[in-house]
Amino acid sequence: MKQGSKNKTLIFLLVAAFAFSIDARGDIYTKKEKDGTVHFTNIKPRGKDRQKFKVYLKTPPRRKARPGVVPVPARDKNPARYSRYDASIDEASRTFSVPVAFIRAVIRVESDYNPDVVSWAGAQGLMQLMPATARRMNVNDPFDPHQNIMGGTRYLRYLANMFGGDMVLTIAGYHAGEGAVTKYGGVPPYSMTHGYIKKVLDFYNRFKRKQSDSSTASR
16 A cells, blocks of 8 residues: 555545544534545534535434423333233234244333323433324224334334335334435434434344244244
8 A cells, every 4th residue: 555545544644533533513524535534523614625525424413302392312221021922013013924033122212111201302201202103004003002102113013114124214213203214315324313223223133133043942
């Protein structure tokens, strides 16, 4: 590798590291020079130079509760909650052909298995269904664990069908909305969505391994 290329790579890494260390409420913009040098900034470009920049990472707005929404945090710490809804999860898995480990992962990240949770945005119950989504999925009472799990899993199946079975896009759609995935032609550039996808996949793989180990042990 030429010295010039090393310098360009070093500049890129240093600037990228700086960009991701910024703790600010705002988008991250990027610009690539003709010599290959890449610039990152959290300051919105202005003037003629702004046309050379593109949005690299879009930061979601501050979390403010919607009018009339009273957030309810997860309070249940009883370990039994992790097996309390097994029958409903198994039924939802069979009904909508969604892996049990996947359903468990979503519930774990969304509510930590607390059926009374309400988010700042108004999402409700175990799988944190928004009221409009709950209605679309024929859920009358989102705080009823069985209804919530069936409705949430039905929505996962709907998204999986929409995105050709792509698990990452299904997770992204569940978090950011199917419209956002369609708009960006893939995972939306939202830092919260990227983090959400990682968490769900981590738990999915963990639960999948646990299922495999249990199956092997029972033989």
